[in-house]
Amino acid sequence: MNASSNTRSWIESANGHADFPLQNLPLGVFSRPGSTPRGGVAIGDSIFDLQAALEAGYFNGAARAAAEAASRDQLNDFFALGAGARQALRRELLHLLDENSPQRARLQAATDGLLHPMSECQMHLPARVGDYTDFYVGIHHAMNVGKLFRPDNPLLPNYKYVPIAYHGRASTLCVSGAPIKRPNGQTLPPGENVPQFGPCKRLDYELEMGVWIGPGNASSEAIDIAEAPQHIAGLCLLNDWSARDIQAWEYQPLGPFLSKSFATTVSPWVVTAEALAPFRSPQPNRPEGDPQPLPYLLDAADQQNGALDIELEVLLLTRQMKEQGLPAERLALSNTLNMYWTLAQMVTHHSVNGCKLQPGDLFGTGTLSGPQAGQFGSLLEMTEGGKTTVTLPSGEVRRFLEDGDEVILRARCKREGQVSIGFGECRGVVVG
CATH class of the missing domain: 2.30.30.230 (Fumarylacetoacetase, N-terminal domain)
Incomplete structure (x- = not known):
């Protein structure tokens, strides 16, 4: 085929x-x-x-x-x-x-x-999304972010047992090219005890893949891990824009809210499961000492062939760089093999409580960073929470995104003996 x-x-x-x-x-x-x-x-x-x-x-x-x-x-x-x-x-x-x-x-x-x-x-959203769920399966991102807040215990105990996720906001999904308005919200400035209201000052991107759900399941009927791949129609790129300062104040005890719900950008083309088949790979072995997934999340065929080898790239093009005729600067190069959980495990876990998935539902994988510098899928990681800066060819520095900055995500499948295929681009310009 x-x-x-x-x-x-x-x-x-x-x-x-x-x-x-x-x-x-x-x-x-x-x-x-x-x-x-x-x-x-x-x-x-x-x-x-x-x-x-x-x-x-x-x-x-x-x-x-x-x-x-x-x-x-x-x-x-x-x-x-x-x-x-x-x-x-x-x-x-x-x-x-x-x-x-x-x-x-x-x-x-x-x-x-x-x-x-x-x-x-003009491109439009590929589907009418009834529900959008954002996972957290990029283990290196989870480790990097965890170290910022819990240096001695970056991963909470449930991470290696549960494909962590939260329910996002489908109404603010937008297609590549749509402008991203800087959100307002409450933040707690350093050293203060009372929050203030105003525009986000620590706006960030997140390098993710989007997973389009095909056939769904009946309510209260879980999807078996062996059948889960049949429920995945295809993939796209996804940028889960994040207001880090709003997030830091609001996320306890229930998790992200306004810091994530203002915008999520997806690339317009759905690369089908069939086109991706030549680029399937074994799921990388878990580090020694990590627990095996619980039986409902473990399938031999999925472990042998359930991962994908997709190269991921994030670039930044500032307003000043455009004026100077400079090309976009690559900030990170990563890969979907940095996923701790497979797509099938995400689908199965989402449905195991009887949750009904429907055609056109969208999953985000979570930020897919690599373990080394140059592979980080967010500025939060690159700048260690804003402690350091990123220097651009224009001489500008960034801790987080400024108005006029354009974030560009790309992805490509490459393998010996196969024709390389890509996902197009996922773009968004920050506006004040």
Whole structure:
């Protein structure tokens, strides 16, 4: 179901494309000027219009039913169909877009209606998100943050037994490119006993992956660990913006609230589970002495093949850097192999109490930092809670984000013998 490494597309921009070669085919929701949002597929520098392709009669059978669901103004209906529908649509897209496709001449003659330059399209949230849950499975981030507040005991005892998470705010999810307004809230200045109200002064990003839920489960029916992968439709990039000073004052005893609910940015393209299959890996072994997961969270197949090898990158572009013509500066390079828990374990644990998951629900993985400097997925870690600074090529320094700063997240799958695929970008500019 995956194109080989030497398979090419008749869409020239797809061949060698950094993110969207034929081997990827992520789905998203887009619109053109004067048109309503509808589903499409990223291929090279273009978007393949599923609605136009359906009207032209390019899909039949199971692929047609899948394309109809994926062509709407949200992907919830498509996610609900599950792996069989995704696979049927993927097979037909690979057949249609291959350079040796029997339909090539007909498709090329109709490209004005079928293919739209990505630069001329507006992207929308891929799905209508009923519920958003943010996990905390990046163990190095958990350790780094824990050391700031509890130097002698950075990880609480439950971390290695429970995939920790909290329920986020679905209403403030936004798609890449949306401006991020600096939030207001209560903060407690150092040395003071009474909080003050005003704009956040310690605004931060968090480098995460987003997990789109496919078929859900009935209320009170838990998802077995062996079946959990069937409930994952695909992944995206996710920036869980964080107001660190608001968070420090409010988080005890119930956890994050206003410090997280003001904005969460996701990349617009959903890279499907099928496209990611060649980049699956064994879950890294736990450090010696760590407990085994409890039986309901432990599955041999998941441990052998349930992790993903995805390179993650965060860059910063300030207003001054833009004015000076400087490129964005890389702040961190990490990997999804830094996850202490697998995606399947996240799904299973979320449902084990009978919680109902629904198509289009979104999980965040939590910040995915590495263990070393240069791999930290937040400024909180990079600056040790604001004690040190990050120096940029423009000569500017940062402890936390300033107005005009643009945060850019990227992700790429690379493996010997496989064509590299990417996720596009997840961008957001801080405004006052």
